[in-house]
Amino acid sequence: MSKVVRKAVVPAAGLGTRFLPATKATPKEMLPVVDKPAIQYVVEEAVAAGLEDVLFITGRSKRPLEDHFDRNFELEEALERKGDDERLVLVTEPTELARIHYVRQGDPLGLGHAVLVAENHVGDEPFAVLLGDDLIDPRDPILPRMMQVRDQHGGSVICLMEVPAESISLYGCAAVEVTGEDDVVLVTDLVEKPEVAQAPSSYAVIGRYLLDPAVFDVLRNTAPGRGGEIQLTDALRVLATMPAEAGGGVRGVVFGGRRYDTGDRLSYLQANIMLAAEREDLGPDLRAWLREYVANLS
């Protein structure tokens, strides 16, 4: 049951409407967080967990994505001529990170549909899905723990985070049962963006998944749900009720580390400030300026 997870799928074909006009010709995953596109953090996280085969699900504006992970000889030569080795490393790094593949989603019919598009590449293996909206601090990796849980129990593993009750309606929410392990719960059901009073728990689903290949059959039979989109959450609900022999079972690993939400504008701005304020190069000056700026805010 416990085939090793080797491949990462990174959906980047959404319309990114919350970030228009920035995302008119650029995927939202390419927006910089401090000085790196969000998607590079995600690929680095996958590679750090041993997933060196990365499949991007791309949409209509895939060019910037492909270019970022490809060589740029003109830029490299210019930096070489200047002897700017530090920046040369920054330019070549993304090209050497992983074996990167691309597949087009065609119509952005939802996250579940984007995952289904990965089927040919993934085959009959468990695989990881990482969303660029959730930036997990490299100091608090969660994929290795999720992989352990998948090794022990098979099935699929999702990542959960406890959020204040009033925020739960912004997320998918999991109904859970405790297990013998503090940081692991059995997921019995999922509700997309519930009203506070209807939320079955305070566990929000965040954008890291280890999926059993059984998800593909389920997704093929998943009708469009919330927002008319084929939702991964709906497929996970089905997997949660399926027997283990059929690839069913969903467990949640509770994440208690640092995570930044880059999916909406306010959280994106906060993520940039928080990450930059903690950096050695930018942090001291930014923190000093922030203190003064905030003190003078009326």
Ligand code: UTP
């Ligand atoms: P979101 O719903 O957050 O992305 O999907 P979106 O639709 O681009 O965002 P808004 O609400 O319009 O601003 C979560 C992830 O799934 C991908 C997105 O690119 C994002 O990484 N996605 C979503 C796809 O790849 N295809 C889809 O059809 C939908």
